[in-house]
Amino acid sequence: MAKPAPVSISAFDKAAALKLTPVSRETEARLDRYVDLLVAWQAKTNLIAPSTLPQLWTRHISDSLQLLDLAPNARRWLDFGSGGGFPGVVLACAMAEHPGASVQLVERIAKKAAFLREALRVTGALGSVVLADIGDYVDSLSEPVDCVTARAVAPLHMLLGFAAPLVQRGAKALFLKGQDVEAELTEATKYWNIEPLLHPSRTGGHGWIVELNKIERR
Numbered sequence: 001m002a003k004p005a006p007v008s009i010s011a012f013d014k015a016a017a018l019k020l021t022p023v024s025r026e027t028e029a030r031l032d033r034y035v036d037l038l039v040a041w042q043a044k045t046n047l048i049a050p051s052t053l054p055q056l057w058t059r060h061i062s063d064s065l066q067l068l069d070l071a072p073n074a075r076r077w078l079d080f081g082s083g084g085g086f087p088g089v090v091l092a093c094a095m096a097e098h099p100g101a102s103v104q105l106v107e108r109i110a111k112k113a114a115f116l117r118e119a120l121r122v123t124g125a126l127g128s129v130v131l132a133d134i135g136d137y138v139d140s141l142s143e144p145v146d147c148v149t150a151r152a153v154a155p156l157h158m159l160l161g162f163a164a165p166l167v168q169r170g171a172k173a174l175f176l177k178g179q180d181v182e183a184e185l186t187e188a189t190k191y192w193n194i195e196p197l198l199h200p201s202r203t204g205g206h207g208w209i210v211e212l213n214k215i216e217r218r
């Protein structure tokens with residue numbers, strides 16, 4: 001008797017992720033193309049910690065998708081330090097269903113920026129890649145942004161410095177943070193007047209999303 005095909009960990013992980021953060025068939029197809037590209041590039045460029053590959057869908061894709069519910073009306077997104085594309089490329093894949101939406105991905109490492117461009121191309125997601133330092137880019141930006149995001153890029157007090165001009169012009173900031181969020185908030189409030197909203201990550205672990213609608217220098 002033929003043995004049943006082994007259930008691959010990634011298929012199981014993908015199913016868990018889609019239960020946690022459901023998406024349309026079209027977005028799922030775009031995310032599949034992104035995952036294929038990421039896995040191919042990961043062999044030659046370190047885009048994510050190799051130990052997290054088996055949980056790619058829950059650890060990285062759901063982690064990114066969960067931001068959408070916190071800014072359901074946002075159409076113009078800006079992701080700081082996109083690296084391998086989290087959350088920026090994932091958001092761009094999901095936002096492709098909204099005409100006129102776009103996600104800008106800011107990354108200062110040329111090889112990662114090249115990967116991000118290829119990811120937007122193969123997925124057909126709506127967005128653009130900016131090869132620049134975040135601070136320089138924000139200084140040069142005049143068009144409005146609805147929501148600014150970042151994951152694993154810099155300590156909170158530095159992210160607040162980057163995001164402040166955008167939040168002061170009406171943007172919301174959503175920063176994915178780990179278990180040290182309280183210490184980061186304590187440090188940040190030495191320099192900034194903020195009224196943070198803390199959302200526990202839906203993907204479990206000790207993650208938090210820091211939502212900010214006001215950032216003013218003390």
Ligand SMILES: C[S@@+](CC[C@H](N)C(=O)[O-])C[C@H]1O[C@@H](n2cnc3c(N)ncnc32)[C@H](O)[C@@H]1O
Nearest residue numbers: 081082083086107108109132133134151152153
């Ligand atoms: C640890 S990686 C995280 C990447 C991605 N956000 C994620 O969560 O998988 C941090 C990324 O931010 C980029 N980065 C850090 N500081 C930056 C800056 N000032 N300007 C542009 N990119 C920056 C780095 O080049 C790197 O690709």
